[in-house]
Amino acid sequence: MNTEKNIKTLIVKKPLKLDCGNTIKDFPIAYETYGSLNSKKDNAILVFHALTGDQFVTGINPVTKKEGWWSYAVGPDKAIDTNKYFVICSNVIGGCMGSYGPSHKDTDQKIFGTNFPVITINDMVNAQYNLLDHFGIDKLFSITGGSMGGMQVLQFISNFPDKSKTVIPIATTSSHSAQNIAFNELGRQAITADTNWKDGNYTSNETNPGKGLAVARMAAHITYLSKKGLQEKFGRKLQEREDFKFGFDADFQIESYLRYQGSVFVDRFDANSYLYITRAMDYFDLAKQFKGNLSEAFINTKAKFFIISFTSDWLYPTQENKDIVIALNSIGADVGFVEIKSDKGHDSFLLDVPDFLNALKNFLDKSYEEN
Amino acid sequence: MKNEFQVIADLIEKDKKVLDVGCADGTLMKFLKDNKNINIRGLEISKEKVQECIAKGLTVIEGNAEKDLKQFPDKSFDYVVLSQTLQAFLNPELVLDELLRVGKKAIVTIPNFGYWKVRFHLLFKGTMPITKTLPDEWYNTPNIHMCTIKDFFHFVKSKDIKIFKSLALNNLNTTIINESNLGVKNLFANLGIFLIEK
Numbered sequence: 033m034n035t036e037k038n039i040k041t042l043i044v045k046k047p048l049k050l051d052c053g054n055t056i057k058d059f060p061i062a063y064e065t066y067g068s069l070n071s072k073k074d075n076a077i078l079v080f081h082a083l084t085g086d087q088f089v090t091g092i093n094p095v096t097k098k099e100g101w102w103s104y105a106v107g108p109d110k111a112i113d114t115n116k117y118f119v120i121c122s123n124v125i126g127g128c129m130g131s132y133g134p135s136h137k138d139t140d141q142k143i144f145g146t147n148f149p150v151i152t153i154n155d156m157v158n159a160q161y162n163l164l165d166h167f168g169i170d171k172l173f174s175i176t177g178g179s180m181g182g183m184q185v186l187q188f189i190s191n192f193p194d195k196s197k198t199v200i201p202i203a204t205t206s207s208h209s210a211q212n213i214a215f216n217e218l219g220r221q222a223i224t225a226d227t228n229w230k231d232g233n234y235t236s237n238e239t240n241p242g243k244g245l246a247v248a249r250m251a252a253h254i255t256y257l258s259k260k261g262l263q264e265k266f267g268r269k270l271q272e273r274e275d276f277k278f279g280f281d282a283d284f285q286i287e288s289y290l291r292y293q294g295s296v297f298v299d300r301f302d303a304n305s306y307l308y309i310t311r312a313m314d315y316f317d318l319a320k321q322f323k324g325n326l327s328e329a330f331i332n333t334k335a336k337f338f339i340i341s342f343t344s345d346w347l348y349p350t351q352e353n354k355d356i357v358i359a360l361n362s363i364g365a366d367v368g369f370v371e372i373k374s375d376k377g378h379d380s381f382l383l384d385v386p387d388f389l390n391a392l393k394n395f396l397d398k399s400y401e402e403n
Numbered sequence: 404m405k406n407e408f409q410v411i412a413d414l415i416e417k418d419k420k421v422l423d424v425g426c427a428d429g430t431l432m433k434f435l436k437d438n439k440n441i442n443i444r445g446l447e448i449s450k451e452k453v454q455e456c457i458a459k460g461l462t463v464i465e466g467n468a469e470k471d472l473k474q475f476p477d478k479s480f481d482y483v484v485l486s487q488t489l490q491a492f493l494n495p496e497l498v499l500d501e502l503l504r505v506g507k508k509a510i511v512t513i514p515n516f517g518y519w520k521v522r523f524h525l526l527f528k529g530t531m532p533i534t535k536t537l538p539d540e541w542y543n544t545p546n547i548h549m550c551t552i553k554d555f556f557h558f559v560k561s562k563d564i565k566i567f568k569s570l571a572l573n574n575l576n577t578t579i580i581n582e583s584n585l586g587v588k589n590l591f592a593n594l595g596i597f598l599i600e601k
Contacts, residue, residue, distance in 0.1 A: 336462070357464060357474070358474040361464070361474045361475055361476075362474060362475075362476055363476075364476065364479050366444075366462055367462070367464065368457065368461075368462045368463050368464060369463075369464045369465055369466070370450070370453050370454070370457065370463075370465045371450070371465055372450075373450060387450075387454065390454065390458075391454060391457050394454075394457045394458045394460070395457055398457075398458075398459070398460030399460070401460065402460065
């Protein structure tokens with residue numbers, strides 16, 4: 033799954049000490065870029081992907097042959113205009129689209145599986161920081177991402193306070209809540225309960241824990257939508273039938289939809305990566321890194337923040353986004369905030385939500401003009 | 404830009420840090436940013452207005468002054484501006500206290516319910532006054548705590564708030580309000596502008 037063509041890879045020679053205590057070196061970071069870096073190198077935007085995303089932000093993903101995960105927001109003349117900006121995105125470590133992860137082989141040529149070190153959001157951004165050196169970028173114009181991407185945005189600016197002019201965390205949190213952890217644990221349990229998982233030592237695609245991973249994806253997918261959105265799209269509509277079949281086939285459209293979402297996910301995602309990445313999200317608590325004071329995480333940065341939440345997002349609700357705004361205001365940071373009205377739940381940031389895309393575009397373009 | 408904003412802008416020196424509470428579409432913010440090099444922030448409750456501010460490149464926080472001012476540290480702004488909104492709050496006293504905590508100084512403007520046209524409207528028509536500064540009907544007005552220039556003057560004095568400058572606006576005329584002309588200004592101004600500090 034990692035050696036597909038069309039994957040650009042940076043081998044990071046410098047040793048990276050992980051939060052778990054292990055040190056990794058000579059490891060690959062798979063990345064993609066869009067647009068071009070200008071001569072002043074002041075137009076770069078580092079995009080961080082969410083749990084199941086990858087480096088293929090927009091256009092056709094060469095591996096899955098599907099549209100990139102942020103095609104609505106990134107591209108020529110779009111909110112993140114690639115005619116103007118140089119967009120970089122890399123697969124997180126622990127992932128399965130070419131960056132160092134559990135499906136890679138150890139020095140004995142044995143697939144890591146669960147012998148891969150547990151990684152954190154902090155480890156992810158420290159690894160990705162190497163891309164700045166690779167491109168010779170002293171300071172990014174912006175960093176942005178939604179959900180787990182937003183967590184990486186917050187961690188990145190905390191670790192590297194003078195490395196980005198603007199900072200746009202979207203639909204995110206500074207600390208994973210009990211509810212967030214609970215849903216992730218549900219997904220992990222579904223994977224590990226699949227007899228094909230074999231303590232993470234599955235090897236071929238035929239015997240991978242696809243059923244467990246599909247259930248994990250189905251459960252998670254529900255958390256990305258809103259009750260209203262689901263009701264409007266599916267209601268109690270039946271799937272290609274006039275009446276109930278009085279069995280356990282997918283009678284309802286929503287059942288069929290979730291099963292489909294589960295099955296296509298299995299084709300592109302590694303079950304062990306799902307375990308590792310959800311773990312990294314659960315461990316994320318930025319305030320805890322600063323003795324409980326979130327403001328301290330941002331005390332050294334002069335960056336301009338713009339925080340965006342969505343009304344129907346119950347996974348990373350407005351209040352959790354506002355807590356970041358409050359922490360920033362309490363130290364007099366330059367922070368703007370908007371809550372976008374949308375029925376599309378947490379997934380709003382990935383979808384065609386014009387108010388969101390306009391706000392993002394206006395913030396970026398106006399900030400760039402002031403450069 | 405309306406005359407009120409010009410008067411407010413004239414009260415603020417260059418290069419200061421200013422919070423505009425209820426900044427609406429950001430007209431005043433933009434003027435202060437462009438003409439006086441003000442480090443400007445806005446707080447606005449309307450999602451549509453917030454979008455307009457973002458489109459102007461202004462830093463604005465969507466929020467409610469009655470709940471969201473508390474996140475700003477003491478005296479973190481040189482000036483806090485509140486334009487024609489005090490009367491719309493559930494608890495104007497609390498908001499005023501917060502403005503003066505967050506700002507070293509505050510500029511508060513109020514539509515004057517003591518203006519002669521308002522008085523005449525109620526006296527002769529016998530219905531709730533509707534004027535240029537008070538355009539809404541009684542049943543849909545956001546203004547739930549109307550006051551006169553005289554009321555506000557006495558109110559801030561009773562709270563030991565220092566008044567640096569109080570100005571009466573009648574269309575394009577701006578005059579200074581003091582203890583001795585308070586009665587007259589209260590009759591002929593449709594807007595009061597107060598520069599205060601605690």
